[in-house]
Amino acid sequence: MTQYTKHSDVIFRELRAAILNGELEKGSLHSIYELADRYQVSRTPVREAVVRLADTGIVTIERNRGFRVRGLSAIEIQNVFEVRLLLEVPGAAQAATVDDPEYIAALDGFLAEMHEAVARDDAEAFSAADYALHDRVLSAFGNPRLTEYMHTLRNFTKEMGAVTLGHTRTLRDVGLEHEPIVTAIKSGDSAASAKAMADHLVETASLLIARASGLDTEAADSSWAEPYLRRLNVAVTEA
């Protein structure tokens, strides 16, 4: 009857969202009891969710004390994007070697969805299309573990990104950044594809990092990415 979702999963997601958007202040200490009350469920599913969050590093459990929200510091956001660079830049290069018309069509489709979302000013739909596009690009490797891990990494910044959008970049700006990636993939130019993906990730990351540091977005710095870009044989763009 009740096609119900597991409480544990719901709480896992809600908790993650609450932490990422700042509702649960970072550095703060909470108890399982407190959240069980907040979400009106028993302690068991809450505990399960917290343990899983601890596995991903977003909270730390302090025995007999509670769990502490670690949040995402600037350096941790940077770390996430560094890993994404290592995975998604080669992924984009690989995507350029695919010449299945359906694959290309799908990429164009997601791009179209992003434009539609921009027209409707629908951040939710935009995010979904953005997500799908990145997922499809990385899927060129045909490695489910890889794409699934990327999902985990993206979830860290998802809520945060949604908040940031309105402040720093318009949907249109972000949408435009995806164009060169798809263009390069379509033309089969692996190097250009890698470069475009790298630029997009570095741009996004730098703004999130600046924001997490409490800096003006004008102060966005991208020098952190240089070692990674070098190892990926991607030209370093001058600021």
Added chain:
Amino acid sequence: MTQYTKHSDVIFRELRAAILNGELEKGSLHSIYELADRYQVSRTPVREAVVRLADTGIVTIERNRGFRVRGLSAIEIQNVFEVRLLLEVPGAAQAATVDDPEYIAALDGFLAEMHEAVARDDAEAFSAADYALHDRVLSAFGNPRLTEYMHTLRNFTKEMGAVTLGHTRTLRDVGLEHEPIVTAIKSGDSAASAKAMADHLVETASLLIARASGLDTEAADSSWAEPYLRRLNVAVTEA
């Protein structure tokens, strides 16, 4: 008093080991009750461990049925090593740019430990040194999230690797494969370092894959790695 380890964590590790070394047959279905009885604890910590294992993809939970051991098929082992290539090959290249004497000394130290372990025929110590060496190499990026994720990936094959050692390669063989990596890092040659790491990973993976496929190790095939090596700008070695 009792500096006790959490039951949940112990079971998490024991369960993972039992699955990876084949004690829990892959594809088999088990219940929380069964394992709670087996490990002489209550269902709660067992369930917690199983949920965490499900998060890493090693088992799948089937509601009101139990959980199914997914084990590691040949293709999944391959997928794990594909991700490791994407992360550790650039890692090795980066390591070659480090010119801190202590860093170099540590690498040499781990190599020495491996040799000692070979002399004592101590597989446990060998594995630990191997682990530490890879960890140290990747730490050149200074990205804790990256190194921690690598730990997760390594744990998938750790038990399996230990079993394989005696069958396919001697400790000495594996130890020797690490020499060129450290040599290249010491000489500051990023390209050679990347190549050596790639060779080592491909060799290890190919043997594990052949074994998981039930093939003779002579039939080990490494063609699966080609797209990845290409994207990493590493020369493809002819078989």
Added chain:
DNA sequence: CCGGATGGGGTAGCATGCTACTTTGCGGGT
């Protein structure tokens, strides 16, 4: 006035009861 013991409040972690659901096998109707 200061330091160390001590007790109370609060917590994670484990054990266990309980419910809803899924599967399977058996029996009765056709």
Added chain:
DNA sequence: ACCCGCAAAGTAGCATGCTACCCCATCCGG
């Protein structure tokens, strides 16, 4: 003989009791 429904067994998942433990404040001895 075959199918359909139904009941019984078994399970995940949630709720809740219980214990050992940690932190902190307060109190007592110096």
